[in-house]
Amino acid sequence: MKAVQFTGTGGTDVIEYAEVERPEPGPGEVLVDVKAGALNHVDVWARRGLPGNDLSYPHTPGCDGAGVVEAVGEAIERFAPGDRVAVWPGVSCGTCEFCRRGEPSMCVEYALLGEHLPGVHAEYAAVPEENLVPVPDGVDWATAGAAPLVFGTAWRMLIERGDVSAGETVLVLGASGGVGHAAVQIADHAGATVFATGSSEAKLDAARDLGAEHAIDYEREDFADRVRELTDRRGVDVVVDHVGAATWQDSLRSLAKGGRVLTCGATTGPNPETSIGRIFWNQLQVIGSTMASPGELDRALELVWNGEFEVEVRETLPMSETARGHELLESREGFGKVVLVPDSEL
Numbered sequence: 480m481k482a483v484q485f486t487g488t489g490g491t492d493v494i495e496y497a498e499v500e501r502p503e504p505g506p507g508e509v510l511v512d513v514k515a516g517a518l519n520h521v522d523v524w525a526r527r528g529l530p531g532n533d534l535s536y537p538h539t540p541g542c543d544g545a546g547v548v549e550a551v552g553e554a555i556e557r558f559a560p561g562d563r564v565a566v567w568p569g570v571s572c573g574t575c576e577f578c579r580r581g582e583p584s585m586c587v588e589y590a591l592l593g594e595h596l597p598g599v600h601a602e603y604a605a606v607p608e609e610n611l612v613p614v615p616d617g618v619d620w621a622t623a624g625a626a627p628l629v630f631g632t633a634w635r636m637l638i639e640r641g642d643v644s645a646g647e648t649v650l651v652l653g654a655s656g657g658v659g660h661a662a663v664q665i666a667d668h669a670g671a672t673v674f675a676t677g678s679s680e681a682k683l684d685a686a687r688d689l690g691a692e693h694a695i696d697y698e699r700e701d702f703a704d705r706v707r708e709l710t711d712r713r714g715v716d717v718v719v720d721h722v723g724a725a726t727w728q729d730s731l732r733s734l735a736k737g738g739r740v741l742t743c744g745a746t747t748g749p750n751p752e753t754s755i756g757r758i759f760w761n762q763l764q765v766i767g768s769t770m771a772s773p774g775e776l777d778r779a780l781e782l783v784w785n786g787e788f789e790v791e792v793r794e795t796l797p798m799s800e801t802a803r804g805h806e807l808l809e810s811r812e813g814f815g816k817v818v819l820v821p822d823s824e825l
């Protein structure tokens with residue numbers, strides 16, 4: 480079978496679509512005939528190489544995917560050949576203090592398929608049973624393959640960790656990215672008034688279509704100034720900032736007194752200057768969030784499957800053109816998810 484492979488760490492030239500041996504499902508595993516997957520920034524980080532993440536090469540990337548159950552290993556009860564499934568990449572130990580508390584994404588041994596473990600951007604992938612979610616008939620493969628990571632992550636960040644509620648004001652930075660476009664829809668669903676930033680008129684229109692009341696072009700104006708102007712100098716209750724170093728100070732400046740900044744990533748870098756004075760004087764909260772619990776994922780995906788939330792696809796590429804997909808993410812071109820499909824399925 481064919482699989483996307485990283486031959487080492489580095490630029491997009493380490494990406495290949497190569498012939499590899501088809502995996503067999505081990506005990507507790509399900510073999511999935513992959514119909515679609517999606518790229519996430521974590522794929523880019525894994526390709527560039529993360530300190531302390533010692534992968535063996537060639538490495539199969541891919542956190543997001545969906546397809547049909549081809550075969551099951553021993554002791555599988557929830558799934559049978561022919562079932563439609565989507566993949567969740569989080570793998571937890573089940574026994575540490577945090578797993579026992581019901582917080583698997585805080586697991587001391589937390590790992591992701593595709594980042595620390597072999598991923599699913601291949602014609603077939605062997606996946607632990609607990610990492611699969613049923614996909615109803617009628618949901619297309621691009622939606623099923625691109626929804627889990629960004630909608631699960633954004634749901635936990637906004638609803639569980641951030642406690643976003645009706646009547647609040649929420650600013651979502653980088654609304655054209657996967658997590659950003661999910662966060663706009665989730666905040667709107669929660670009854671908040673949504674402010675979104677983007678870098679082109681097309682991206683701002685797309686954000687408005689998904690529920691943003693105010694869309695701000697951050698390349699043409701200072702978004703924090705604009706937010707303060709739109710809120711009569713008050714600021715917003717919540718800022719969703721997965722951009723990081725480039726936006727952090729302006730995120731703090733956009734918040735009302737007592738506001739919360741939610742972060743699940745830092746695509747422009749993790750070490751910004753910060754204003755401690757602003758944090759204590761305005762009594763701000765900085766709230767981190769990563770991934771989701773299975774229950775949080777189920778809740779978010781239920782709303783994707785029933786059409787309440789839309790997965791926007793910026794481009795669908797054959798897996799043999801994965802390098803082009805990485806370039807799209809790195810250049811911030813387009814709105815929504817880059818979907819990858821095995822060449823044999825096109």
Ligand code: ZN
Pocket residue numbers: 571572573574575576577578579583585586587588
């Ligand atoms: Zn654990």
